[in-house]
Amino acid sequence: MKKxxxxxxxxxxxxxxxxxxxxxxxxxxxxxxxxxxxxxxxxDKPTLILLDIMMPDVDGYSICQYVKSTPELQDIIVVFIxxxxxxxxxxxxxxxxxxxxxxxxxxxxxxxxxxxDLMKD
Numbered sequence: 001m002k003k004x005x006x007x008x009x010x011x012x013x014x015x016x017x018x019x020x021x022x023x024x025x026x027x028x029x030x031x032x033x034x035x036x037x038x039x040x041x042x043x044d045k046p047t048l049i050l051l052d053i054m055m056p057d058v059d060g061y062s063i064c065q066y067v068k069s070t071p072e073l074q075d076i077i078v079v080f081i082x083x084x085x086x087x088x089x090x091x092x093x094x095x096x097x098x099x100x101x102x103x104x105x106x107x108x109x110x111x112x113x114x115x116x117d118l119m120k121d
Contacts, residue, residue, distance in 0.1 A: 001027040002119055005046040007037040007063070008081070009055045013104075017050055017081075020108050024116075034058025041067060046076060048119060051098075053082040053089070061096060068097035077118050081106065 004026045006017045014030055021028045029046065031037035034057045040046065041063075049067070053060035060080060067073045079100040080093045093101045099118050102111060 001025070002048070003027045003029065003044065003046040005029045005031060005037060005040050005049045007031045007034070007049060007055075007060070008052040009033055010052070013052070013081075016108075020112065021050075024112055034060070034063055037063055038066065041073060041076070045073065048077040048079065048115065050079050050081055053080060053084050053093070061092065064093070064096045064098055079115065079118070081111075 004021045006014060006021065006028060008014045008017065009032055014032065018028050018030050029040050029044065031040055034055050038058065041049070051060040051063060060082065064078045064080070067076050067078060078098045079102065080098050081102045081104060082089070083104045085103045090101045100114055
């Protein structure tokens with residue numbers, strides 16, 4: 001079963017994404033901040049990370065940069081889900097190696113279709 005790590009400091013978004021991923025057959029881990037996310041990434045490598053950018057400790061950009069610059073983690077698929085919608089923010093996400101950048105609010109149906117395409121399900 002493919003593992004998905006959901007990282008967001010908003011408990012409602014975290015819960016809804018966790019439910020959505022489980023409903024679609026994924027093994028789900030949740031992290032409420034960047035520090036928790038890095039711990040999961042290093043101990044229980046996920047296939048895909050759904051990653052918020054604005055968090056109180058370690059931001060999503062830093063997590064993506066860490067994942068993409070660490071050889072044994074580079075194959076993790078990173079999907080940003082963020083309220084930061086300026087073109088420069090989106091471009092920065094892609095420049096760091098994200099496979100997808102989704103703006104909040106988002107359609108869960110569209111998100112699932114894109115995730116399934118990325119994971120080749």
